[in-house]
Amino acid sequence: MKRKRNIEEDNVLDIKDEVIEFIKKYDLKVTPVGFNKNPIEKDWNNPAVFEPKQEEYIKGFIQKTYNLGFICGIKTERGYFFVCDVDSKPVYDKIFKKYQGMTTQVKSGGPKECSYHFYFFSKYPVKTFRIHKKITNKKGDITDVGLDVQGTNTQVLTPMSIHPLTNKPYKFICKKEPMCWDGDVEMDLNKEIEDAFGIMVEYETVNITELLETPLKDHEGRDNAAIRIATWHRINGKTEDEALKLLTEWNQKNIEPLDDETLRMKVRSAYSPDKPYGWKFIEVETFTKEEQEKADWLLKNPEYLLFYIHEAGKDIVREDKNKILIPILEFGKQSMEISGKSAAGKNHLIDCISRYFPKEWFKKITGMTNKALRYLNEKYQTIYIAERRGIESSSQETTAEYDMKVGISENEIVTIYPARNELTGEIELKEKHVKVGNFIMTTTEVAPPPELENRIFNLTVDESEEQNKLVRDFILQQASLPSNKRINTEKEKKILRCLFDKINKNSTDKIVIIPFARILSKLLPANDASIRRHTTKLIKLIETVAKLFEAKLPIVKDKNGVECIIATPELFWYVWQIGNEAIFTQIIRMTKREIEIWRIMEKMFTIQEIVTTKDLANAAKISTRMAMNYFDSFDTKGFITTTREHGIKVAELRKKNDSEKEKFTNLTMKELVNEYENAIKNLRAEALEVGGYALILVDPFSGEKKRASELPNFRLDSSLFKINITEKGKTLKYTGLERFDNVVKG
16 A cells, blocks of 8 residues: 655646756856765866856766855845755744745755755845854753854855765755845844743944944955944934945945945844844944054053053042052952042043943943843943942941852852743743953942952042142133144054054063062061962062053973963052052051041040040041041941940950051062062073063153162061141141051161
8 A cells, every 4th residue: 555645745836847947937056066065076066166167067067076155145136145054943843933935945964854955045245153052941952042153254055965974865845936025034033042942142342433444345345344334323213214325425435336225124123123134232442543553653662651541640630659559450450449539530530541442341330230230131241330339328248248249259240040931831940151351340338348459459549638629729720722732642642552452452461570579578478368369469560561561571491392471570660659558558447537536536536535436536537437438447347346335436445466457568679670580590400491571661650761770679567557646635637648658668
């Protein structure tokens, strides 16, 4: 008894003449393909090669000399030909089944039960791409969700070609004319998979600056650029007519502009979906030849770099150390917090300095809910949080602060959350990863929470009356000048952006050797466990400066031939010039603001056994609320013991024993040099090649050249921070924080 043929078999058209008829009817192009699925011609997708040989290829196919492949990505009278290769049954059932009978469908000769090709035309070139995801249910079963789209520079076997694994032919299921796809193929398919399976698909990151400024000639680049630029205009609030006008201006710069109808079609495609296509647009700045040459000069002469950074900050009044140290910490991906009173210039300082770096490095957040960091969905170089937390907030650690703490330590925030699997309907746990290079925060708080404090550099802006006068006079003086005479450092900032962009692209992650590292213990008292993290921060700061100064520092090759940068004692002088205050405040666990207030409290304790928040508020001219915050901070650090009496906070001085007291000693340049030279001798004794160096010393604040013999010794002690307090009966009057030299000569 004969088996009945099913409907699919009745529709299978497998005669080679019909394949040839299909090729010619739709103006498709073919190339000979070996029985291993590889093209036979070396330059098979070059029109100069395949155009004159079409009849020859077809003849060899009929004679069974080889398989035949459709060349994808080519332009025909109906559009650009491309193929969706579907091997996933869930994708076939949920997305492509609807195309049955609407477009050409071919059954693969491969071993998979579900393996189909769907043929389409597009009004613009379609690049080759893959969308592949795996979904795992609670039972551990894995479902493959994805497809391959064969566009430019690919080929697919034609019907009646033989699959090498099964020796079975590819067969027509439906020979209907390939339908035309109106929108962006990749974006539309990504969206369909997201909607059908409830999964996130990674979208391409688009450098919109490059697209806007680079004249294009090739069809794929020009056509793909047009729909991306139109989408970018849509995201930025432009109407469809405005986008068309802007795109027309852009199109005229192309070497071979698109025709007007194609351009209108691109804009329609970009504006037709309910939501804009999900490309991630970034603006990457371009630089002139002159700007690149200046950046290259600084890279070759790094001794001038810190002074150049200082000069680029002329629009920042004073703050000399901060405006050099902050860019160095940012380049080294070290997290930091800048504290100060409201209107003290914290955010202005960071906003100015952020312009030293490529725009895409920074994600600025001006309003952050408790769990906001967990819901970010990208990779960030720097998350800049303006006003991390106000002084009115709770003293308990928030979710956001916990995420910051973990993000700083791990450079990643990982969140596990329940979500429904759209494929199985079951609830399963999913992971979300947010990668972060570093955090920059500003705050009006007295000090960061203890767990956050020892992970970051704590910097303070100048809040003195003298600084207030200088800022006021600077603003007034600039307002009195015509625009061409006002301070403008945008040229210098752009050259720095060029420089950091170059370093970032060419970074080699070389190891930095610090031969004198062990002797730095003299500057790092070990009475508190936090010194472990502070030591790591100091080492990273030295390594960061060494990488900037690489062109002039010695290089050593180890026994494996790996090149390492050697930090010299002179390099530590640069680090000390800009970073000694920050290092000191890390070690004693107090910001400069706290040191000022603590000096006042210390003086008060010499004439009275207890100090109330009201006493401190009066003496320091701050609010009672702020005084309570200082009491809480000093109590947490173990400097005082606080109690409440009649609703007022009262503090008693907690005496430290000798083991608790920070012990600071001097470190001489001679000691550094001796330690360095002994270490270099040991390296050479191991038969390692150590290069020389030619480091010229330039003061980062004045630009003056220095001799190594003139360099001072290094010292960390509390005398760096001097407070003058005058006593009038039992009333103390605070007269301000004196300015002090950053290096004390030995």
